[in-house]
Amino acid sequence: MVWEDKMITNGEPEDDPLDTVRQKCEAAEHCVHTRERLEQCETRVGSRSATEEECTEELFDFLHARDHCVAHKLFHSVK
Known part of the structure; x- marks a missing residue:
């Protein structure tokens, strides 16, 4: 928070x-x-009016894949 303020x-x-x-x-x-x-x-969940389905698993899969990639590349970009 302090860093963002600065x-x-x-x-x-x-x-x-x-x-x-x-x-x-x-x-x-x-x-x-x-x-x-x-x-x-x-899209599937949004097209239904009454569903208990959520896209939590798919969201976590995407975030895991992206963060796995980021972990390997980030420190090459940092000064």
């Missing part, structure tokens, strides 16, 4: 390397596949 008060922050790496990883083949599964689930 970013705001000290002017424009530089690009966040974490966000940059996340965007690159989301374009990776495995992440694209898990994102498609998540979007299909959201």
Whole structure:
């Protein structure tokens, strides 16, 4: 929280390397596949008026795939 306040008060922050790496990883083949599964689930759940189905598993699969990719690439981007 303090770090975010400093970013705001000290002017424009530089690009966040974490966000940059996340965007690159989301374009990776495995992440694209898990994102498609998540979007299909959201579409399916959104089209039904009464359902107990949630897309928690698909969301966790996507986040796990993206974060796994990020973990391998992030520290190459940090100064």
